[in-house]
Amino acid sequence: MQRAIRILVLVLIVGLGALWGVAWFGRQPGESPGDSFLRQVASLTGRQQAPAGPQVGMQLPAGVTLGGPFQMQNQDGRTVTQADFNGQLVVGYFGFTYCPDVCPTELGSIASALDMLTPEQVARVTPMLVTVDPERDTPAQLKSYVSNFHPRMVGLTGTPEQVADMAKRFRVYYAKVTRPEMSEYLMDHSSFIYIIGEGGRVRALLRPQSSPEDIAAAIRALLPQA
Template identity: 55%
Template sequence: MLRIIRISSLLLLALVAGIWGYAWTTKGPNETLGEAFAARLAGVFGQEMAVPSAGGGGMQMPGGISLGGAFELVDQTGKAVTERDYAGRWLLVYFGFTYCPDICPTELGTMAAAIDLLGPEGEAVTPLLITIDPARDTPAALADYVPRFHPRLQGLTGTPEQIAAVARRYRVYYARAQRPDMTDYLMDHSSFIYLVGPDGRVRSLFRPEMTPEQIAAAVGGQMRAAVRAGS
């Protein structure tokens, strides 16, 4: 039995390494390595997600793909929170970190602008930043960071194990990246914005190149469709 477990582990490691290499060689010009890896991984272990059209509706979740779910984290005030604290609300969720030099601030700004563009509808949407760098992103660090983007943006952190658990539920790729020319480290990570419905499940994903107008239109459409469907 132990031999079978070892062989299975080696095969899994070889598969993941192969997917990483494939993502490296096939990633698009506007696609980060983390996004490429996450997309190729989803294609192997789940179901390939359709790329959104130029009109912008986000990636709709196909049948058989379920993202989101339970988590146990801590918000920027130091309060322990779970998915139950957000039950019944729409969420825009982004996985990033406060030391991120470029894409995280850009995407958080886009997310905040989209919520403001929704007008009164935006009051029903809670924006969340879930860190993938819990070693540095303490509640105090998040409390200083999140108000820079939106007054209602909440920052969530936790233990490395808690972050890993919620990242798995959302199929988020992240890894520490130490560059030779830098004394500090960065985090390589996938960079989707997740629209989460009142049931706690992801309804759409938005790629980095989408505008606040596109995201706002897609979120508003999902919210109105849910009202018509009674969910």
């Protein structure tokens, strides 16, 4: 009997170890090993989370939520919270103004997606850049930057602690990168697009490099419930 229990325990340990290995190597961009593990478990048990309303974007594992309350500064230097965007569907992206390629590409896709909507739909959508580089991205810097993409685009910054807290709520990865050959540091960061509804909660999560057509379709699907 004891031998059977030991064998069973060993099988469980080996199985969990294998699952952790799959989770580690099968992580999506910006996904933590823990979240990847939960996603693998959910896929094995069939307990995928059923989001409210239309199923758009990536499906989150059961019990995993993104977003929530935040307090930041907008590009005009005014303190804002998630409540300031109630009634709007926010299309959010975490990046920084000194980003050489990925950020302008993703923000350009978001702006192009808004151009595919009707004026009535656009009036209910707020595109948003949340900086992960508060050291350089002042409100004035953000204001100059976001105006290049769309007149409705909002930029958010704050203290390092405020940025870290918001990034944690949205499970955003970011880190400063410096190299001897670089005159300025860069920021390594995840690159998901977040569609955010009431209370700052994420309604849909879109993969990096989503096309403007896919972003526009996700917005249209969620607008009636925004």
